Amino acid sequence: MTDSVRTRPAASARPLHEAYDTALLDLDGVVYAGGEAIEYAVESLEVARRAGMRLAYVTNNALRTPQTVAEHLTGLGVPAQPDDVINSAQAVARLIAEQVPAGSQVLAIGGEGLWVALRERGLVPVDSAEADIAAVVQGYGGPQQPWERLAEAGYAVARGVPWFASNTDLTIPTARGIAPGNGAAVEVVRFVAGGSPQVAGKPQPPMHRETILRTGAQRPLVVGDRLDTDIEGAHGGGVDSLLVLTGVTTAAQLLAAEPVHRPTFVAADLRGMLVAHPEVRASGDGFDCAGWTARVRGAEAVLTGEGEPLDGLRALCAAAWTAADEQGAASEVPRRAGGAGPGLSAAHRDGDRIDAEKALAKLGL
Incomplete structure (x- = not known):
């Protein structure tokens, strides 16, 4: 388990894929970027899987359904089933369902993954603030998300409708570089309507709860590329973490990490799951x-x-x-x-x- 204040990366005499039973892997910036597999990811995950480690894919990206993500991973050479994928859409849908009556209409600003997750919880996603809505929720809608969708969210939030967000990541890694994430869209709505949403995704507790409920992990290792979501979420959940430098975080930013952003282990890429880590x-x-x-x-x-x-x-x-x-x-x-x-x-x-x-x-x- 994580230290309350970590002052150095930890050592592991055993390769991490043997020391932990489940890898809770972020996707964007860890397994793939812009839809293409990151170097060494496919081979490393296959070695871990064959050795008996369960691989679960935990992403703040609410755009795609678990089915779609699993098919994408399988196409990249990483065999996966929909049950292996946990996203922030599922976490926020559960959070909303706990606070509004079953069958409520919810203004959903996002992609198919968000709409499917809401329906799975017995909620009815709609696309207009003029409907009789019990909540408004924002999830990443992709680079083509229409501007008017954000306006609908602003109208609803401004009149006091409960506001939720799948996550507030300001950026998302793509094949061309770093692009605006769902958090940037949330800030647009905040600017016009004020207030703050309830957030489900990493590093917030609802996402950790959703992950543990769906995986049943006993000795999980969070694997991610972001300090402020993956690593902070692991810290908040009291579990160990591995930071890989294939996504958002740079080595300089790692050195600047405040205590809640300090990973247990650090590696260049997913090959770091397959080796022991030296003592500092x-x-x-x-x-x-x-x-x-x-x-x-x-x-x-x-x-x-x-x-x-x-x-x-x-x-x-x-x-x-x-x-x-x-x-x-x-x-x-x-x-x-x-x-x-x-x-x-x-x-x-x-x-x-x-x-x-x-x-x-x-x-x-």
Whole structure:
């Protein structure tokens, strides 16, 4: 289970796919990007599956149905059934159904995945604020979502209809780069109508509850690419996590992570599920990991040694996180290498205490 305040990545003498019974895998930025499999993902997942690890795909993206996602994964070479897919549409539909009468009409701003999830909970999705609606819910509707759909949500929220959101991810990774996510659409409605929605998706508890109910995991490992959803959600649920650097989060942002955003393990990609993870040890005024030593001197993170780049990053995490905690606030940790971005609080964006640019450049990160 996760530490209340993690100061360094954890070690595992066993490969992670043997140490945990279920991988709760994010999709966008972890398994695929823009519909295409991320390098090493298919092969890594097959090894884990054959070894007996259950693979569950947990996504904040509410656009597609579990059936569609399972077919997509299978087409990529990752065998999956609809029951293997848990999305934020399912979590928010359950949340709404617990608060409104069965059979209620719900203004649904989103794609097919959201509409199907609402119907599964005995709710009736509609597309107009003029209907007799008991709630309004927003889920990612894809890049072609019409502007007038957001206007309908604004009309309903402004007159006091209970407001829900599948998730509030501001961005989503695509094959062409980072694009606006559902959170950006939620902010549009907030701007015109005020207030805040009840949110079901990661990192909020309803998503974790939905995942555990559907998978029955006993020793789950959350695998994701975002600090502010995947890793924070794992922290809130009291389970271990693996951050992969194939999506939104950069190495610089990882070094700047506040305590709730610090993963248990870190890896370049999903091959990190299949290996043991080395110990990071305190050594004098620094931290050692498999041939690397990292320390903070004044305002700079210094890295010496040689070896695998990810081991150097693990040592840097320990040095940066420990320095931040010793300074009394994780918000004081650096951002110079790569700037602020998803997963960083406003306080982190203002912080500039530690310069890790040279250290990360030495690792090629």
